[in-house]
Amino acid sequence: MKTFAHQVKSAAPAAQSAARVLVLTAVAASLAACSMFGGKDKPKPLDLGPNPGKIAVHQAWSAKLGSEVPLAMPALVQGNTVTVVTKDGSVTTLDGNTGSQLGKFSVGEPLTTGVGSDGQRTAVVTRSNQLMVFAEGKQLWKSNLTAAVYTPPLVAGGRVFVMAADRSLAAFDANTGRELWSVEGPSNEPLILRQPGVLQAVGNNLVVGVSGRLAGVDPDNGSVRWMAPLAAPRGTNDVERLVDLVGPVSRVGSSVCARAFQASVGCVDVSTANVRWTQTSKGSDGVAGDEQAVFGAESNGTVQAWNRADGQRLWSIDKLQYRRLTAPLVLGRSVVLADDLGTVHMLSREDGSALARLETDKAGVATSPVVAANTLVVVSRSGTVYGFKPD
Numbered sequence: 001m002k003t004f005a006h007q008v009k010s011a012a013p014a015a016q017s018a019a020r021v022l023v024l025t026a027v028a029a030s031l032a033a034c035s036m037f038g039g040k041d042k043p044k045p046l047d048l049g050p051n052p053g054k055i056a057v058h059q060a061w062s063a064k065l066g067s068e069v070p071l072a073m074p075a076l077v078q079g080n081t082v083t084v085v086t087k088d089g090s091v092t093t094l095d096g097n098t099g100s101q102l103g104k105f106s107v108g109e110p111l112t113t114g115v116g117s118d119g120q121r122t123a124v125v126t127r128s129n130q131l132m133v134f135a136e137g138k139q140l141w142k143s144n145l146t147a148a149v150y151t152p153p154l155v156a157g158g159r160v161f162v163m164a165a166d167r168s169l170a171a172f173d174a175n176t177g178r179e180l181w182s183v184e185g186p187s188n189e190p191l192i193l194r195q196p197g198v199l200q201a202v203g204n205n206l207v208v209g210v211s212g213r214l215a216g217v218d219p220d221n222g223s224v225r226w227m228a229p230l231a232a233p234r235g236t237n238d239v240e241r242l243v244d245l246v247g248p249v250s251r252v253g254s255s256v257c258a259r260a261f262q263a264s265v266g267c268v269d270v271s272t273a274n275v276r277w278t279q280t281s282k283g284s285d286g287v288a289g290d291e292q293a294v295f296g297a298e299s300n301g302t303v304q305a306w307n308r309a310d311g312q313r314l315w316s317i318d319k320l321q322y323r324r325l326t327a328p329l330v331l332g333r334s335v336v337l338a339d340d341l342g343t344v345h346m347l348s349r350e351d352g353s354a355l356a357r358l359e360t361d362k363a364g365v366a367t368s369p370v371v372a373a374n375t376l377v378v379v380s381r382s383g384t385v386y387g388f389k390p391d
Helices: 014-037
Strands: 057-064 076-078 081-085 090-095 101-106 122-125 130-135 138-144 154-156 159-163 169-173 179-184 199-202 205-210 213-217 224-229 245-252 255-260 264-269 274-280 293-297 303-307 313-317 329-331 334-338 343-348 354-359 370-372 375-379 384-390
Touching (some): 057 354, 081 370, 154 199, 199 245, 205 245, 264 293, 303 334
Antiparallel strands (some): 076 081, 090 101, 122 130, 154 159, 169 179, 199 205, 205 213, 264 274, 303 313, 329 334, 334 343, 343 354, 370 375, 375 384
16 A cells, blocks of 8 residues: 655554544544634624625525534535535435425435535445445445545546545545555544545646645556645644645636645645645635635634735635634625524625625534525535525
8 A cells, every 4th residue: 555755654554543533533623612712701703783785695495404414514516406415324416596306315324524426426435434336326336444534535537536534545446346546644643633625636636635735646546746735733732733634625727725724724836736825824614716816714703815826815804703604605706604603694805895694594504605506505504405596
């Protein structure tokens, strides 16, 4: 088995690695939450006043999934459809235009990731560390994994790529389940995040996040072509030194911008493997962007924008402080974020000023909003999916 380049030590045995993931992700999450919000006496969010209503948007539909939706389970958009997983292990595909159910199947046990799909085959990972691949709701194959997985599988080029929580990588034949190659993760990470990392195809590279670095991996054999550092471990304890990259990322052409957990935001030109810039940023969820700017939320609810070319800060707003915000979505002239009170905030891309607010339900929003069929789709933790359209 190969190992990632520039690692001093070999990876831990599979059983030891899996145990470390299961025990320490909960520790990291709880300690980070205390650090972000001050424990029991966390500050209260500001009263935002009346809805500014500068963008006319209405709720076009809602759909009930029948079970709650876990946090950190990204919704998958393909064309005009949205696919969402629920706590009971169901996978539901909705029409983004109408909210009608187009397909549903049950895995039979809870899942640890959102789904990956190429439109023909859908891949999921279960709590018992089984990679399962379905086509038209019927299981094609399954494979036992040696570590937990929190990043949705990538299905592309007739293969299924999986990045485990210990940042090991593996590729499988999408039709048969035969393992094609595997790469061990770094062995010097005392804590591992229980949330999606970075795994996506960019040209003929798999671009993955490993220990504060973006890495370009050959999808044919798993060899590491390049690494670009966005953050280095600092601090005096394991939580402060945790700098793993988290999704989602913002890609425009060869520019890929990402967040290192509680450390920084930066952009890499993946055609040359050059780091264009990094800026200190204390956030825990990914970023979004366009040709001009990159947007992200700090853990305290401050929302920031950086110039995509050089990283210069364009604006920063603190009116959403102390709301646990999702990663943003760039939509038209707005940046869209949702919070744990069930409110969806539409901010101006130009200066961060409030354009409109939308309401879902008080269970809070489970994952970043997405767009399908010209509809803003928001998934509540309650298991209700909302579709909003412009008037």
